[in-house]
Amino acid sequence: MNRNTLLVAAVLLVLTGSLLGWFFTHYEQYSTERNLGFTGKAASNDFYAAELFLAKYDMTVKSYDSILTMKELPGKDDVLFIPTQRFDIGDDRVTELLDWVKQGGHLVVLARYNQSEDEERKDVLFERLGVRAQRNYSDNPFAELFESDIDDLESVLEDAEAEPSSDATQSRAETNNEDSSTDIKTDDTVEGELAKNPENSEWKDKRSEREKFEATAIPIVVKVNDKIEDKKVYFNQKKWMQNESSFDTSWTVDGENGAQLLEFKMDDGWVTLLSDINFLTNHYIDKFDHAAFLHTIVHIDDSRRTLWLIRNDDSPSLLALLFANANSAVIMFLVFIAAWLWYASRRFGPIAPDSQAIRRSMSEHITSTGHYQWRNHNRTELLESVQKALHEQIAQTRPLWVNLTEKKLAKKLAKVTGLDQDRIYKAIIVKRVGKELEFSATIQVLSIIRKRL
Structure with a gap:
């Protein structure tokens, strides 16, 4: 505890003591009785x-x-x-x-x-x-x-x-x-x-x-x-x-x-x-x-x-009080309530069937997501995500292939998958695809590789 803290504490103690002394000097506790009126x-x-x-x-x-x-x-x-x-x-x-x-x-x-x-x-x-x-x-x-x-x-x-x-x-x-x-x-x-x-x-x-x-x-x-x-x-x-x-x-x-x-x-x-x-x-x-x-x-x-x-x-x-002063209004209100209850309890025609919620398959959701990304010009992101998934799978299943060059990696993948080495090489190094058919072909090659690894 430093000197400033001690000084502040001493000042507060003096002020508190002064206030308490003034209070007890001017006020004193006493008891008084009050008439609360009749009880019980x-x-x-x-x-x-x-x-x-x-x-x-x-x-x-x-x-x-x-x-x-x-x-x-x-x-x-x-x-x-x-x-x-x-x-x-x-x-x-x-x-x-x-x-x-x-x-x-x-x-x-x-x-x-x-x-x-x-x-x-x-x-x-x-x-x-x-x-x-x-x-x-x-x-x-x-x-x-x-x-x-x-x-x-x-x-x-x-x-x-x-x-x-x-x-x-x-x-x-x-x-x-x-x-x-x-x-x-x-x-x-x-x-x-x-x-x-x-x-x-x-x-x-x-x-x-x-x-x-x-x-x-x-x-x-x-x-x-x-x-x-x-x-x-x-x-x-x-x-x-x-x-x-x-x-x-x-x-x-x-x-x-x-x-x-x-x-x-x-x-x-x-x-x-x-x-x-x-x-x-x-x-x-x-x-x-x-x-x-x-x-x-x-x-x-x-x-x-x-x-x-x-x-x-x-x-x-x-x-x-209502019956004594407004019996006609009360009777009319009760008749209205009874008529409404009778009307609400009636049903006209067959019961309408409950509409069933339409369920879609996961492939439809994925296809719709891909079309949405394509229409919003996110082709590069789609291609990079598939290539990244392929490299992660190679790192898990063939860890010795991770440090290979693209050509050597394409050669290894061609032996395993049976695909043409040039197609594989082009699919793993391409960065931008302009046409839809070319994009589909590249994605198809990458998907085949992932399935056959």
Whole structure:
């Protein structure tokens, strides 16, 4: 290793050390915790806290991803809770559900709203009940783009200026025969499914926002009956229902613009319609009296019913959508495909034989190559190649003849082949042939010599 190499290595070492020293002077390693939100089942189920709360009070909860995964209807004394848009529930299923209600079931559903004032969506269940879902579009310019009501709740948090209250609001769960008080702690339920680190600064900020919501959001005071204490529930006032039903209403909760809850008695069962459902999600069920209000809804009488919860809509397949909206076009396309398959499978006339490839002999290829070389004035090259092949054969079979002169070689070849010595001599020394006949004669002599050696 020379001096220059050592100098370069020393400079690089000094620069590297300087950079490392600067880096560790200005930066240090530290650990931090981040709130990743709900985990486990709570991450995919917005009503998981509600399920845990009802299960805590001896109510069996069966949760399904969609109504199509239910193999049977709930029992006659059970509650079917559908907080979805119900796009997968058609006329036949609505008839089946209403018949089940009349036999003693309790159906709880969320109102479905159009995305814009001009849009019209058919809600079979609400049409059967004579109820119209209304929505205020003018107050929110983004209402046509976003369906989630959580944005409305978050806007309350952002606009709030008041300080959070020091006392946490408790939710109360009552039955018709008793009035009890229970704290609903969504954040530390069932082995950490909803657990959050209390030391997490981001989680503290989230708790501060939630407490600010409690202090600033204006709930509706819900009157249930004389046996059950009034409930404070926050409903989105931009959504409401208009009751035009011929059925008897057993319970109504009114808001600023219209009904927020409608409950109908149908023979031995009930149908409960809700204008808003976000107060029952994991984020807000522990606010005000939301959990107790849920308990009141699903416990119309003193029975310990089973709750069947449908979490999502089951989107129809593309084929089902095509048949529903363009059945004529689909039928014509299928007819066309069938006709084309029938036409493609038919054969007219005899089968045409396969053409066989024409094979030529090697002599024909050689002859064609020679004619090609002759037409391109490569006569000298052809002659020299044959003479060279003859000399190579002589070197292999008669090595003592290699150093002989042309005349002596012609004499030796004449004795072996029986050809005229002059013809042999002329054939092995000629360098240029002008006429085709002379060229053919020379090549013939050389070929005879090669065969007889």
